[in-house]
Amino acid sequence: MLLPALSGVFGDAADAIRVGDQRASREDLLSAATALADRIAGSPAVAVWATAGMETVVAVVAGLLAGVPVVPVPPDSGPSERDYVLRDCAASLLLVPPTSAGTAPLAEVAVPVATVDVTARSSTSYPEPADGTALILYTSGTTGAPKGALIPRRAIAADLDALADAWAWTPEDLLVHGLPLFHVHGLLLGVLGALRVGSRLAHTGRPKPDAYAAAAGTLYFGVPTVWSRVCADPAAARALSSARLLVSGSAPLPLPVFERLAELTGQPPVERYGMTETLITVSGRADGERRPGFVGTPVAGVQTRLVADDGTPVAPDGESPGDLQVRGPMMFSGYLNRAAANQEAFTADGWFRTGDIATIDADGWHRIIGRASIDMIKSGGYRIGAGEVENALLAHPAVREAAVIGAPHPDLGQQVVAYVVADATTEAQLIEFVAGRISAHKRPRQVHLVEQLPRNAMGKVQKKLLAGG
Incomplete structure (x- = not known):
């Protein structure tokens, strides 16, 4: 059932x-x-x-x-x-x-x-x-109209059972979140999860810090924007200290938010990774380590691998990036009316091409660098992950938000360009700061100070709306 x-x-x-x-x-x-x-x-x-x-x-x-x-x-x-x-x-x-x-x-x-x-x-x-299609979830790619991903009943059951195992999710829990009910995170995990596990559910309408604090839950779901706002309200954040698990997903959690949330609530959050087509495939565990910047290890039934541009395997050494491919029982059954897209989505031996760049270490811990089409910048012969540069920028005390893209450059191929929401700092100061924290070739060549970054309903930065993105 x-x-x-x-x-x-x-x-x-x-x-x-x-x-x-x-x-x-x-x-x-x-x-x-x-x-x-x-x-x-x-x-x-x-x-x-x-x-x-x-x-x-x-x-x-x-x-x-x-x-x-x-x-x-x-x-x-x-x-x-x-x-x-x-x-x-x-x-x-x-x-x-x-x-x-x-x-x-x-x-x-x-x-x-x-x-x-x-x-x-x-x-x-x-x-x-x-068994058959339970949900048709529309997802936008880098080009063309949105595609309808066919999510079978068996995939939902397999994924929710794997997450219940990873997060020690039981009928005794009260799940709290305020996420939109048209995505995997808010609807499939945040509603159907409670109805499969048997826990109570409190959807706050909107994910406001005071509503999260007042709900008195044991298990909380949020996206990085939500957790950032919670951290900006220390009283609300401290009220979550009685919860047993805080889960973050749908976008990378900036390191400063991870650290501040851990400081205010007394526990580091668990991060997880997934896509509309694959549901949630990688996660930290309730009884395991919490590593900032990492999304955990494969959940039950999932296998992952990294491949290079030429299709050869990439070593799981924690340093070498590769295209992340996954397979498991929670995969979608294809795109509605998109035979060509279905063929392109899977390898000949049945692995789903996520389109994300990641590293995997010897213990199976995954770090997502970003989308291959957007977040892997090829500059002067180097492969630079946008996320690493973003984390370096966010470590600056004046920086509140940061997004990094690769923009065309006549000599380098692409150059690193940053869009930053910050107070009382300059472009030159931020470039120098980043160059002092990571390899100099990874520093932004340009920094644009902006009032806000464009985001979608799940809090993900819409880099395609940034100039050159």
């Missing part, structure tokens, strides 16, 4: 599931989702306007009960992006909260719109569906 917590085996409570100010027992969630499943059963796919509300949870669970693929649509989607996704996945309905129906963002939608009633009830009994 994909969601055993809905079977009653873990007991129940009136507020087992909290999303903002909305509360539901697991029994009420099951009954409301069943009522919606009665309406959508037999559909080829349904889309969900994935706001941070109980309606999204009910809609996703309804699809899982009925065996109907669910397509989460970000509520900040523009009309062209929204309609592209709806057409591409051939959704029969767009499920929305009652408060969203008829509003401007949903004007002239390409498919019928239906509201989700969280108070509806049904006692229909649905047998566990056969």
